[in-house]
Amino acid sequence: MALEGAVDPRSLIKDADEPLVQQTDRNNWVCAIEDGCGKFGTGILVGADLVLTNYHVLELLYAKPENSGLARCRFNYKQNLLFGELSEGRSVGLAANWSENLPKSRYSDKDQTGEETGFEADFLDYAIVRLAEPVGDQGVDDPADAEAPQRSWLTIPDALGLPELNSPIWIWQHPAGPDNKTAQPLKRSRGKVLKLLDTDMRLRHDATTFGGSSGGACFDLEYNFIALHQAGQKAEPGKPAAWNQAIPVVAIARHMRLNNFGHLVGKAPPPRRKAVRRPTAELRGITVAEAEVQRRLRAARMLMDRDDPENLINWYRDQENPGIVHLIACRHVDSHQNFLDRLAHLSLEKLGGDARRKREAALLGAAGAAGEQPWAKASLRWPGKSFPASAALGMIMADLKEHLQSRRRVILEAAVFIEDCDPERDRGLMLALAKKLVEAKIKPDRMQIFVVYSDKTEPGKPDRYKARRDILCKTWTTEERPPGCGVCIALVDINSFDLGSWCDAMQTALKVDQDTIQTGVDAALPGGMRVPMLQAEGALMPIVRPYVERMGR
Incomplete structure (x- = not known):
């Protein structure tokens, strides 16, 4: 038998942790751009204080430079998928000389x-701007820590060939949110190179992008920076686009060299400082202990339960017509992410009493408790109301292909801003989607899809969307469920009575006297007072924290 050898020169043997380091770097370098004029996009750090993006992202700012004081680049704006916790990241303004030289x-x-030829070498839709701070020279977690490893930055490559057709492509981006007025936390999509136009002037690909993704950095399989995403096909209403488009980095670098900015090409960051071990074990222990306390408090928030809707979901998963597609209508203060996290970690397992208590204890970090997350969580694109249900269904099924082929169990969330939905179109779309999944013999213990309609109603403010939430919750009834459809539920305010099982779980896992947590909850939410879940979480965590801290001692 011959010794194994290299078959594909592109297949390299590397340290197992290298992809993790490369992905973490790109998470730290990509930023959400707010131009101060009402427009937003994506950028990437290419110098200690320099950000590369599309020209069209900043076009309004170039026309109104007096707004530069309002512009921001937000780094590390991303979601913690384990606990559904959002990191707001670090927002950095532009320098006074943000565009000079x-x-x-x-x-x-x-x-x-949308033409395929005739592109000019001087029209490449890119721009570099200067930040008010050298964030690339600063630490990620604490910019003031002079000993922390630097954030560093992405080098604009000086010598890089063009990618091959059909080769993989990754795009880091901050696409538009459901309201189309704000940026989403950092996302990543994958696709392949479809075509190169005019040799190296444009690159077309099929990775998914939305408004706000402009300026997203495109990488190849080895995380080499190959292009700057900038546009997409203007598809006819109701039809998916055939391609998206980017500017190859080789064209950008050539333009920079020809216009006396070659000193910015190939500008590598200095070697990173090594992480410094803190001088005493005691100080390290304090840092680790606080991080663990915060992790346990996140778990306690996630475990705050709504038994009735969870029981309904599980009940209708087990019926002769098992529920796969569900509808949730809520406000953002109803903390639906924690609700979905709880399903993934705990409720969809339908555990017995002892097994459930052990899982809850494990999530809270109790010594000796072993836990796992049997269900993965992922997002699912829900096409806008301009797409007919038939076209939208095709797009959703294409996005589901990877999950349908996988053996892992997954909860998929399709986030929809309630103001932008069409209840009648969406009803037909959900029924068609559920039917397709039933025909594909997808089991409810392998996939659960939640179409989540949310709004930004604040506590104490007029609830402009309640009527629409009520309409959505009548999309179908539990008595007359279409094939594959589960439940339509609204997440509403809670009171101390709703948290009885949560109090029991906390008391058992934290090993405190009976009724200790319940007494604190009754005091924080007296007389059956009902409040949004987010408000309840804020009121109850100070009650739990002393017992969580004691767990670590």
């Missing part, structure tokens, strides 16, 4: 018409 290149008219 820095390259920029307007987009081509052909970018707007």
Whole structure:
């Protein structure tokens, strides 16, 4: 038998942790851009204080430079998927000389018409701006810590070939949120290279992007920076686009060199400082202990239960017509992410009493308790109301392909801003989706899809969307469920009576006297007072914290 050898020169043997380091770097370098004029996009750090993005992302700011004081680049704005906790990240303003002596290149008219040739070398839709702080020289967690490893930055490559057709592509991006007025936390999509236009002037790909993704950095399989995403096909209403488009880095680097900005190409960051071990075990222990306390408090928030809707979901999963597709209508203060996390970690397992208590204890970090997350969580694109149900269904099934082929159990969340939905179209779409999954013989213990309609109603403010939430919750009834459809539920305010089983779980896992937690909850929410879940979480965590801290001693 011959010794194994290299078959594909692109297949490299590397340290197992290298991809993790590369992904973490890109998470730290990509930022959400708010231009101060009402427009937003994506950028990437390419110098200690320099951010690369599309020219069209900053076009309004170039026309209104007086708004530069309002512009922001937000780094590390991302979701903690384990606990559904959102990191707001670090927001950095622009320098007073934010655009002086820095390259920029307007987009081509052909970018707007979708042509495949005739692109000009001076119209590449990119720009570099200067930040008010050298964030690349600072630490990620604590910018003031002079001993922490630097954030560093992405080097604009000086010598890089063009990617091959059909080769994989990854895009880091901050796409638009459901309201189309804010950026989502950091996302990543994958696709492949479809075509190169005019040799190296444009690159077309099929990775998913949305408004706000402009300026997203495109990487190949080895995380080499190959292109800057900038546009997509203007598809006809109701039809999916055939391609998205990016500017190859080789064209950008060439333009920079030809316009006296070559000193910014190949500009590598200095070697990173090594992480410094703190001088005493006691100080390290304090840091670790606080981090563990915060992790346990996140678990306690996630475990705050709504038994009735969870029981309904599980009941209708077990019927002759098992529920796979569900509808949730809520406000953002109803903390639906924690609700879905609880399903993933705990409730969908339908555990017995002892097994459930052990799982709860494990999530809270009790010594000797072993736990796991049997269900994965992922997001699912829900096409806008301009798409007919038939076209939207095709797009959803294409996005589901990877999950349908996988053996892992997954909860998929399709987030919809309630103001932008069409209840009638969505009813037909959900029924068609559920039917497709039943026909594909998808089991309810393998996949659960939640279409979540949310709004930004604040406590004490007029609830403009309650009527629409009520309409959505009548999309179908439990008595007349279409094939594959589960439940339509609204997440509403809670009171101390709703938290009885949570109090029992906390008292058991934290090993405190009977009724200790319940007494604190009754005092925080007296007389059956009902409040949004988010408000309840804030009121009850100070009650739990002393007992969580004691667990670590």
